[in-house]
Amino acid sequence: MMLLDSNIIIYAHQSDYQHIRDFIRNKSIHVSAISYLETLGYHRISPQEKLALQSFFAMITPLPISHLVIQKATELRQQKKLSVGDAVIAATALIYNETLVTRNVVDFDWITGLELTNPFE
Numbered sequence: 001m002m003l004l005d006s007n008i009i010i011y012a013h014q015s016d017y018q019h020i021r022d023f024i025r026n027k028s029i030h031v032s033a034i035s036y037l038e039t040l041g042y043h044r045i046s047p048q049e050k051l052a053l054q055s056f057f058a059m060i061t062p063l064p065i066s067h068l069v070i071q072k073a074t075e076l077r078q079q080k081k082l083s084v085g086d087a088v089i090a091a092t093a094l095i096y097n098e099t100l101v102t103r104n105v106v107d108f109d110w111i112t113g114l115e116l117t118n119p120f121e
Contacts, residue, residue: 005102033062
């Protein structure tokens, strides 16, 4: 099972990144609820991007931000500087035992027990 980072969701919806769409096609994928906020909440999102992302999220139920996820995200932020979004996404992957698919491996590679995959490599 794979948890897509917000950046992978964004890349997958851009025409130049067919290889990302190919990478996630026919795989068991999930997203964190925070990725919904990060992608659809972007203040400069175009109407076409918004529609595409809404269609994507309609097919995938985001994993909830449970109390356990918040506890783990808090622990991660206490260890090293990490944005709230990245902490929640990493914690979600850990709690739900999913491989995190991200282009920003360096942001997460210090987290013990977190499996990472970079589809750009």
